[in-house]
Structure formats: structure tokens, C-alpha cells
Amino acid sequence: MIILYGGSFNPPTIAHYRISQYLINKYQPKAFIFIPVGNDYDKSELIDFKHRYNMVNLLANKLKNTLVSDIENKQPFKGTIETLKYFQSMYPNDPLYYVIGADNLLSLDEWIDYEILLKKCKFIVLNRKQINSKQLIEKNKNINKYKSSFVIEDGFNPIDISSTQYRESKADKVVMKSVNDYIYHYQLYDRGDKE
Numbered sequence: 695m696i697i698l699y700g701g702s703f704n705p706p707t708i709a710h711y712r713i714s715q716y717l718i719n720k721y722q723p724k725a726f727i728f729i730p731v732g733n734d735y736d737k738s739e740l741i742d743f744k745h746r747y748n749m750v751n752l753l754a755n756k757l758k759n760t761l762v763s764d765i766e767n768k769q770p771f772k773g774t775i776e777t778l779k780y781f782q783s784m785y786p787n788d789p790l791y792y793v794i795g796a797d798n799l800l801s802l803d804e805w806i807d808y809e810i811l812l813k814k815c816k817f818i819v820l821n822r823k824q825i826n827s828k829q830l831i832e833k834n835k836n837i838n839k840y841k842s843s844f845v846i847e848d849g850f851n852p853i854d855i856s857s858t859q860y861r862e863s864k865a866d867k868v869v870m871k872s873v874n875d876y877i878y879h880y881q882l883y884d885r886g887d888k889e
Contacts, residue, residue, distance in 0.1 A: 695721060695722075695723045695724060695788060695791060696724055696725050696726075696727065696781065696785050696788045696789070696790050696791070697717055697718075697721060697723045697725070697726045697727065697791045697792075697818070698729055698777070698778075698781060698790060698791065698792045698793065699713075699714060699717075699726065699727065699728050699792075699793040700728075700729040700730075700731065700766070700777065700792065701728075701729075701730065701731065702730065702731050702735070702737055702740055702746070702857065703728070703730045703746050703749065703750050703857070704737075704739065704740055704741060704746055704857045705741075705746065705749050705857055705860055705861075705869055705873055705877060705882075705883070706728075706746075706749050706750050706752075706753045706857075706869065706870075706873060707855050707856065707857055707859075707860060707868050707869050708853070708855055708868055708869060708870060709853040709855040709856070710753060711753050711756070711757075711870060712853060713793070713820060713850065713853075714726060714728075714753075714754075714757055714760070715757060716849075716850050717793065717818065717847075717850075718757055718758060718759065718760070720849070721791075723759065723791075724759070724785075724788055725759055725760075725761055725785075726757065726759055726760045726761070727760070727761045727762070727763050727781070728750045728754055728760065728761070728762045728763065729762075729763045729765065729766055729777060730743065730746045730747055730750055730763075730764075730766065730767070731743075731766050731767075732766040732767035732768070732769075732771060733767060734770055734771050735766070735771050736771075739861060741882055741883070743764070743767040745876075745880060745882060747762060747764055747767070748876065749873045749876055749877070750762045752870065752872045752873050752876060753870060753872075753873065756870070765777060765780050772806065773805060773806025773807060774792070774805060774806070774811060775805075775806050775807040775810055775811055778790065778792070778811060778814060778815055782814065790814070790815045790816070791815070791816045791817070791818050791845070792811075792815050792816070792817050792818070793817075793818045794817055794818070794819055794820070795819075795820050795822050796819055796820060796821050796822040796825040796826075796827045796830070797822050797825060798819075799819065799825075799827060799830040799831060799834070799837070800830065802834075802837055803834060803836035803837050808836075808837070809840070812837065812840035812843045813840070813843070815843070816843050816844070816845055817843060817844050817845065818845045818847055819844055819845065819846050820847050820850055820852070821846070821847065821850070821852055822852050823852050823854070827844070827846045828846060831844060855868045856868075860883070861883050864885075
């Protein structure tokens with residue numbers, strides 16, 4: 695089993711760390727791979743890939759069996775499907791599981807080649823407050839026929855921490871100290887060097 699955890703990680707937070715730790719402990723994957731989106735991903739306020747990649751490495755260093763991939767910065771963004779194909783070629787004999795938050799279920803059928811994704815990969819769905827994952831899957835006729843592709847993760851208690859919270863509220867405590875030190879050192883997100 696290979697677990698893929700994609701995202702902007704802008705910056706990676708304590709929530710990202712705890713989610714990863716929980717999934718690694720529960721599923722004992724052969725590899726747990728963080729996949730930060732590349733620079734050409736269309737998302738506002740996205741800082742340069744090299745910084746996000748370095749910060750995710752700081753987080754990954756505190757977890758076992760983890761890797762950080764730069765695949766989404768090496769090629770133009772063509773959807774998660776291309777990333778999946780890449781990892782299928784790397785791990786042809788291992789099932790792939792892709793981590794998403796329950797809020798992604800609202801637009802999953804808008805992802806590029808979502809049906810191929812749902813046929814070739816399982817999705818570990820992390821519950822979010824006030825979102826009923828099972829209900830969303832039942833109500834969406836496009837993804838409902840692939841409901842066996844979803845692993846609803848009820849055992850993890852949602853954490854009310856986000857990268858947006860860090861960027862907007864200057865809440866330094868929502869990231870690990872090593873990540874926060876990195877941010878201050880490189881003066882990212884309007885933060886200055888502490889020294």
C-alpha cells in the first residue's frame with residue numbers, strides 16, 4: 695500500500711502532520727508520499743515551490759517511511775491523474791491510496807479524468823466538520839457508482855487548523871517550530887527574520 699498526500703502545503707501545518715502521523719500509524723504503508731503542487735498550479739497566494747517543498751521535508755523528517763515528491767513541479771499541471779500514472783509506474787504492484795478532505799467530494803467529479811482516477815485508485819476521505827462524507831457520495835450520481843473506491847476515515851478527529859489561518863491571522867502556533875523558523879528565516883508570508 696502506497697499513500698499519496700497531495701496539496702498546496704502553503705505552508706504545511708500541524709494538521710498536515712497529525713493527519714499523516716495518524717494514517718501512517720493506522721495503515722502502515724510501504725511509503726507515505728507528500729506531493730506539493732507545482733508553481734503552475736492555479737491557486738492564489740501560492741509561494742514558490744522550493745520553499746513549500748523544503749517545509750514539507752521538515753515535516754516529513756519527523757515521520758517514518760515518508761518521501762516528498764517534486765513530480766508536480768517537474769511537469770505542467772495536467773491533473774491528479776498524471777500524478778497517479780507516474781506513481782503507478784513506480785509502484786506497479788502496490789495499491790495506491792490518495793488522501794483528500796471531505797470538502798473535495800463536493801468537486802471531485804470536476805477533476806480531470808475523475809472516473810479513471812476512481813477506477814485506478816482508492817481515496818482516503820478525512821472527515822471535516824459539518825460535512826457528511828457518506829451522504830455526499832450517496833447524493834452525487836457521478837461518484838456514487840464508485841463508492842467502493844472511498845475509504846471514509848471516521849477515526850480521525852478533524853483539526854480546525856489551516857494554511858489560510860497561518861497566512862491570514864499570523865497564528866505561528868499552527869505550524870511546527872522548524873517550519874515556522876524556516877518561514878521567518880526566508881521572510882515568507884510577510885514575516886521577518888526573528889534575529
